Amino acid sequence: MDTPVLGNLYLDGLLTANTSFPNLTLHAHNIWIQRGAIYAGTQDIPYPGNFSITLHGSKYDPDIIVDADVYTNNKVLVNTGALHLYG
Numbered sequence: 171m172d173t174p175v176l177g178n179l180y181l182d183g184l185l186t187a188n189t190s191f192p193n194l195t196l197h198a199h200n201i202w203i204q205r206g207a208i209y210a211g212t213q214d215i216p217y218p219g220n221f222s223i224t225l226h227g228s229k230y231d232p233d234i235i236v237d238a239d240v241y242t243n244n245k246v247l248v249n250t251g252a253l254h255l256y257g
């Protein structure tokens with residue numbers, strides 16, 4: 171199962187990969203995990219299939235500016251959040 175291609179995914183909560191899908195791909199241009207988390211499985215129960223993140227766009231797409239020192243383009247940015255991938 172593939173998600174639609176999302177633009178800028180700003181996460182300020184919990185996103186958990188659904189284990190009902192043996193193959194799951196999250197599509198986005200940018201992912202910013204601010205104060206949340208993405209989970210695909212746990213240490214004790216790994217994700218049973220393939221979980222992928224596919225980033226879209228080009229180097230010419232507009233940047234996301236966090237502050238004067240931090241900006242991103244077609245990236246996964248984890249600020250005070252977490253990215254947990256087990257599988």
